[in-house]
Amino acid sequence: MSRLGISGRLAALFKQNQITPLLALVGFLLGLFAVLVTPREEEPQIEVTFANVFIPYAGASAKMVEQQVAIPAEKIIAEIAGVEHLYSVSEPGRAVLTVQFKVGEARTDALVRLYNAFYAKADWQPANSGIGPVLIKPKGIDDVPVFAVTLWSKNPQVTAADLTSAAKGLEEQLQQVPGSRDIYSIGGVAQQVLVRLDPTRLAAYQLSLPALQQALLQNNSQSQSQAMLAPDQLIQLQAGNFLSSADEVASLVVAVKNENGQQLPVYLSDVAQVSLGSSEPVSYVQQLQRDDAGQLQQSPAVTVVVAKQPGKNAVDVSSALLAKLDQLQQGYLGQDIEVSVSRNYGETAKDKADTLIHKLLFATLSVVLLVGFALGWREAFVVGMAVVITLAITLFASWAYGFTLNRVSLFALIFSIGILVDDAIVVVENLHRHWLLGKKSLAEAIPLAVEEVGAPTILATFTVIAALLPMAFVSGLMGPYMSPIPINASMGMLISLLVAFIFTPWLFLRVFGNKNPVGAHHDATDSKLEQLFNRLMRPFLSKKAGRTNRIKLLLGLLTAIGLSVLLVTSQQVALKMLPFDNKSEFQVVVDLAEGSTLEQTQAVLNQVSQALLQLPEVTHLQTYAGTAAPINFNGLVRQYYLRQQAWQGDVQVNLKSRLERDEQSHAIALRVRPALAALEKSTGASIKLVEVPPGPPVMAPLVAEVYGPDYQLQLKQAQQLQQTFAQVADIVDIDSTVEAPQPLWQLVVDQQKAALLGVSVTDVSLAVQLASSGGNAGFVRQPHQRSLTPVVLQLAEAQLADWQQLSQLPLHSNTGAVIPLSELVQKQQVQRENTIYRKDLRPVVFVTADLAGGIDSPLYGMLEIQHLLSQAPAPLPQNLFSAPDNTDELSIKWDGEWQITYETFRDMGIAYGVGLIMIYLLVVAQFKSYGVPLIIMAPIPLTLIGIMPGHWLLNTQFTATSMIGMIALAGIIVRNSILLVDYIQQQLAQGVALETAVVHASAVRARPIVLTALAAMLGAFFILDDPIFGGLAVALIFGILVSTLLTLVVIPVVYYAYSYQKQP
Incomplete structure (x- = not known):
């Protein structure tokens, strides 16, 4: 070669340059820096x-x-x-x-x-x-807590108030941990001064609730001190005083009575019972577990949750919180208070990161061993060092880009191992071949050897990037979730290309020396491979039967592709967004009929807990009645934090570590579903088992949105739709936003009579509100307390539920007379109105469900429901992609996992198409031809012959990660084609006959092609066992296996068919 290109010039420049090892050292140190500082x-x-x-x-x-x-x-x-x-x-x-x-x-x-x-x-x-x-x-x-600790006690003398006090103190202590934020308690009770009013006594003393509230507020104030000038000094002057105890509240004078002409004080204790104690519970939190003897332990609890500051390392924050907790538990919390860590995302993040880093190292080592067996151990050392430097710089680039060390970014690196090593393998293999030829000294041969594969390697690298990078622009939640894969892999490919051209030749020269190998003057082409490919290709290259055989080959390949696609259409290979992950937690969400009491909710939660504790994998669980469990990302999107009604409850189920159990969390959840379904029937409650979704969360896996012209019609249609859902065998957890009827006492005020008696409607409303839901009448303040203690006015619950007593509630008229409530209102018992939901400016009713059973992909459940709905006499219009523009008639819009699946696969399909166009343009620019790029890209559809049967053989669902593997294969397989076609053209330029050139190309390029294919497959083997990324591994392993073997034969044959008539 008279003139070197960029690859040859880089190799010539750095092969003996003193700066080369320093650059490699800097790259390695940058990688160590990234590992240490990147948040996990x-x-x-x-x-x-x-x-x-x-x-x-x-x-x-x-x-x-x-x-x-x-x-x-x-x-x-x-x-x-x-x-x-x-x-x-x-x-x-x-x-x-x-x-x-x-x-x-x-x-x-x-x-x-x-x-x-x-x-x-x-x-x-x-x-x-x-x-x-x-x-x-x-x-x-960042509002999702990364750490949660539940306080409880085996000692029955420890009350909920004691736990609440301990939790409040713990909040202050944990706030001192760097990186922590948004610390709060769930459950517990607050201290309050409760003023239980007696309507009869109030009427006797002619007192009303608003007047009593005003008296308390007016007698519980203290002015800010003001300076007063005295003859020789400034004196601070302050008036008034705060109430500081329940006794002071009880002894407060709230009115004056005239008895026998004498003015006597009326104390609050004369008309009410005043006590300091815990507030009426608005929620219950309980800890449940079995002791060593198998006995059930159940006690009141309070959960303290901690989020982390943005950008902080979850592992460091959680470790510091644990250390602080251990320190506090020894002295601050005392022996009677037990501590259970109910969430530690830092620990799970560390476990996942450590596991994946180990897999990354093993994947790298396996690739090095592969090269060692194929080329030699010195060649393997060169490739291994190139991979280490590439990974180190890629980690630094990932940190600089803003990625954290998480499961997706680390999987991206493991997945990339196979393609990051490609450039180094191709360069080392060609250096190895030229070294064996021995026609020049190694120092002279290096630039020529690198130049020979430089152009196709550069092109192949950019084709892989062209295939991967468009995936970074996928929209919705899935885009940023998966973005580390295309971005990290693309950065890694660029870095690996530079390392292959700069560092690899330098190290190869240092390892192999400047002398020619003794007795290595022979043709490095493997004669056995030459003979093998000659036998395979000759039937397709002969002038008589070649055309017929090529047509048969084409028809065979098309048939295989068609059969592969048929596996999907026949549901032999199921489509799903993402499979379930193996987590150490899941949640049970319980909804009783609207209007149910807190105690009824807790009773159902206890029954659910009994069923859950039958699972040997459960370590402990917490129940939350009338409040929400600590939210995760799924709960954030579903807004579980708004679940604060008395009839709503959660069970947080904590499992043993994945290393301590045989089954995955999804299988465990499936085991308990029958027991929960039986409880749902016996209690009438809605009991939904909610697993942590493997990817972006949605409202529910299966969601039908009902639109229409009238909300009552929408509610009726939603109820009918629930019945249709129930007809499908595997659909579970069916629910909707249709509410159960709730009784409402409507007190209608006789406005004319009230006006004549001097009472306003506002007076009536305020008095009833104070009596029913309680009213704040100020606070008791003590210097040593962290928070104010509220003074609450309220009737006894028994009096509230008894209309006869409530009707005697006294009201003050503007004339000073006291009038009972019954004189002014008429009670009507009606139903509370249903809540009205709207989405994107349209009224909507939601029907939700999940799938559990054979094929747990919501897509197939939706299709079956669609089929059932289409059989109706007047089928409802159904919308798959967007809400109806016209709501003048009833219609359904499908949402949930279907929507995110459609958007993700749509965007990935577009990314796939864009990638193919970019690959075509790159290859056209390199080969100056419109036809040759089509030959080079011909193996892309052949990947289906491996991908779909691979998923079928391993009984694996085709998921979004499978699609990523399929897209990546387009670039990987094309690089093999480029190496073949480039070598064929080099042979033709040297005057070699076309038939000989195509056979020789397969024989010579088989080794680097097979090596790079095996390297990519080896890297994929290390993620094959992952629940989420297993689909990516299956696509890569089987796609590369089949398409690589076919490429070595099909591409030369197709190139021959394209070119033989053009040969002179």
Whole structure:
């Protein structure tokens, strides 16, 4: 070669340059730095911003809230840029709107736009409308706790109040741990001064509830001290005093009575029972487990949760929290309080990262061993060092880009091992071949050997990048979740190319020396391979039968591709977004009928817990009645943190480590489903088993959105749809947003009579509100207490439930007379209005479900329901991709996992197409031909012959990670074709006959092609056992195996068919 290209020039420049080993050393040190400083997390941190907007409208019906609050607020939010979805829930007295911004929207900018939208239209409601102020609460991935600890006690003398006090102190202590944030307790009870009122006594002393509340507030104040100038000094002057105990509250004078002409004080204790104690429980948290003897232990509990600051290492934060907890447990918490760590995402992140780093090292070692057996141990050493330097620099580049060390980024590196080593293998193999030829000294041969494979290696590298990189632009939650794979792999490919051209020749020269090998002057081509390929290809190259044989070969390949696709259409290979992961936790979500009591909810949770504790893999669990368990990313998206009603409950199930059990968490969950289904029938509650989703979460795996012109019709249609869901065998956890009827006492005020008696409707409403839900009448303040103790006015529960007693509630008229409530109101028992849901400015009713059984992909459940619905006399219109534009008729929009599956596979399909176009353009630019690139890309469809049967053989679902493997294969297989075609053209340029050139090309290039293929397969073997990325491994292993073997024969044959008539 008279003139070297860029690859040959780089090899010539660095092969004996003193800077080369220093560059390698710097690259290695940068990798060590990245490993030490890159934060470790279990899952990628997806920048997704939510915000809840709370708008109260006291006394308004659900329909009024929808029309006068939700819809006007939706109009304001809909104008904000970057909003992906907008949900609203209109219930009596309140609207809750949820704003979901598009993935990747900068959190601060998004929230500023949301706040500005409301503040710029602060007059969106008229004054005195009764609509309260807007409260915005942002939510994001950093709000998910990484650590949770549950406090409980074996000692029955330890009360919930004791646990609450310990938890509050623990919060303050854990806040000292660097990197911690958003620490709070779930469960427990608060101290309060409870004032239990007696309506009869109130009436006797002519006192009303509002008057009593005002008396308490007015006698519990203290002014700020002011300086007063005295003759020789400043004196601080302060007036008033705070109430500091329950006794002071009880002895407070709230009125004056006239008895026998004498004015006597009326104390609060005369009309109420005053006591200091725990507040009425609004939630129950309990810890349940079995002791060593198998006996059930159940006790009240409080859970303290801790999130981490953005960008902090979850492993470091959790380790520091554990160390602090051990220190506190020895002295601060005391012996009677037990501590159970119910969440430690730092530990699971460390476990996952350590496991994957070990796999990365083993994958690298296996590739080095492969090269050692194929080429020699010195060649293997060169390849191994190149891979180490490449990985080190790639880790640094990944850190610089902003990625963390998580399961996806590490899987990207393991998956990349096979392709990162390709460049080094191709260069080392060709250096090895030229060294054996011995026609030149090694120093002289190196630039020529690198140049010979340089152009096709550069092109092949960029084709792999062209195939992978478009996947970085997949939209939705799946895009950033999987983005480390295309980005890390693409960066690694570029780095490996530079290492192959700069460092590999230098090290090869140092290892093999400058002298020619003794007795190595022979043709390095393996004669046996030459004979093998000659026998395989001659039937297709002969002038008589060659054309017929080539047609038969083509038809055979097309048949094999068709049969492979048939495996999918016949459901022999199931399609699913992502398979279930092997986690150490799952959750059971329980919903009783609306209006059920807290005690009823706890009773059902106890039954659920009994069933769960039959599983030997369960270490302990926590039940949460009337409040939500600590949320994970799934709970964040599903807004489980809003589950605060008395009839709602959760069970947090904690399993043994994956190393201590034989079954995966999904199999364990399937085992307990029959018991939960039996409980669902016996209790009438909705009991849903919720596993941690392997990828981006959705509202439910199977979601049907019912749209229509009238909300009552939508509710009826949703109930019918639930019945249709129940007809499909594997569909479980069926639920909807249709609510059970709730009784409502409507106290209708006789306005005319009230006006004549001097009582306003507001007086009546305020008195009833204070009596029923309690009213805050100030606080008791003590210097040593961390928080204020509220003073709460309330009737006894027995009196509230008894209309006869409640009706005697005294009301003050403006004339000073006291009038019982029964004189002014008429009680009507009606039903509470159903909550009204809206999505993206349309009223909607949600029907949700899950699949468990044979094929657990929601796609097939949806298809079966679609079929059942289509058999109806008047089938409902069904929308798959977007909500209906016209809601004048009832219709269904399918959502849930189907939506994210469709969007992901659609975007990946587009990325696949873009990648193929980019590969074609690159190859056209290199070979200056429109036809040759089509030959080079011909093996791409051949990958299906390996991918689909591979999934069928291993009984593996075709998932999004399988699709990633399929896309990556396009670049990997094309690089093999490029090596073959480039060598054929080099042979033809030297005057070799076409028939000889195509056979010789396969024989000469078989070794690097097979080596690189085996290297990629070896790397994939180390992720084959992963529940999520197993599909990627199957696609790579079987796709590479079949397509590589076919490529070595098909490409030369197709090139011959394309070129033989053009030969002179």
